[in-house]
Amino acid sequence: MLEFKDATIATEGKILATGLSFIARDGELTCITGPEGSGKTTLLRTLMGFLPVESGFVSVDGELLTVLSAPVFRTLMVYLPQQVQMLAHQLTPPDAPSCEADGYAVWNALMPQAVKAEAPPPLSPEDIFRLEEQTLLGAGDKSIVIADEPAANLTPELSRQLLVMLRQQADAGKTVLIASRRQLLVGHADQVIELKVKSE
């Protein structure tokens, strides 16, 4: 079970979300929805311990979430981040760069230029689904599933298959918390939490 109670989330002095209160229960599919910029991702990232809780509290199975406790809680969690399509290197590790023999090996000291690694190419919908499937099915007995816009880059058919998988996780007694604006996922959730854009 996950609980937010009057939680205010801030980073570098800037308040990202205030007054968040809800409970995501075991065995249920809870969906956070709301327009872009309403704080859905912020909320999930806070739950992962990636962002601090300024006031109020967040608890996991009754235990307070802090910077120190977050890594322990994460061992109980399955997490699908928002930009899952950018995880190409998680599916296929990059090869070593191809190098021609030149002057900066071992016999002199010509200094090479710094390397600038590029972002991986985005995954196809099929590969995104494959990675999500691997992650969810490989979760074993982890009790919490958190997914940020998991169907954002999937086809309608793959989105339906994903929904089935998420439902199976909830039916297995896990706490399933997703952020989504897809009607398919919102409409099939047991509980929907709607966030609004915070006015300045």
Next chain:
Amino acid sequence: MMILHVFLGALLLAIPAGALYYFDKALLRSFGVAVGRMVTQILLVSLIVWVLVHYDKVWISLLWLVLLAALSAVLVLRRVKLPLSKFLLPVAAGLFAGALVVGLYLLFVVLPVHDALGARWLVPIMALLVGHSMTTGILGLSTYQSALKADEQQYEFLRGNGTSHLKAVLPFVRRALQAVMSPSVANLSVLGFYAMPLLLCGILLGGQSPINAFVLTLMLVIGCLASSVISLAVILWLSDRQLFDKFGKLR
């Protein structure tokens, strides 16, 4: 007598200078400046080595190694464009540690050296190891840091799924190691035939027999590879706190 020899040697410069004078006077000026800078730099380095060999004290040699590691770290960080204030210590410590560990192993265990801590052996070996680790350090550190930035999602994905920080950075350590080793792999296979190692020439000029020169070159090249990997590991380990905040987010 030596001055005369230097003068006679310098006369050889007349050949390229004469050719440039005839074909490209603009390049002749750059050539002159480059030769001047080369002479100054080599003279300076030779004077430093002369002092080290002349006094031949372990503590002076080690102090020199510390300074060399610090200076090399400055060059690495200039190339990688990371702030000196935060990364000087991790990079210098990495270069120093890699050279010291492998250098002492070579001097005490591998090479038939009677005075292992004498400046005559310690200084060139350590300089070679630091120099190589510096060049590979540029590749390793820049790859690690830029891969973390470009692929931050992967790090966060692994952390979010309960992986420890140490394990979550392993894919990026792997990429840094690939960047360090790939040029070495490419170069080692042509060393000798396509590329004559200056190291081998230097050892031959120093009076060693060809077989001894071969063994020394081989041991020093292997030492360079080992030292660069140790340096990379220490640099990445010590840079960790500068790269991530307490929430595990990349700074």
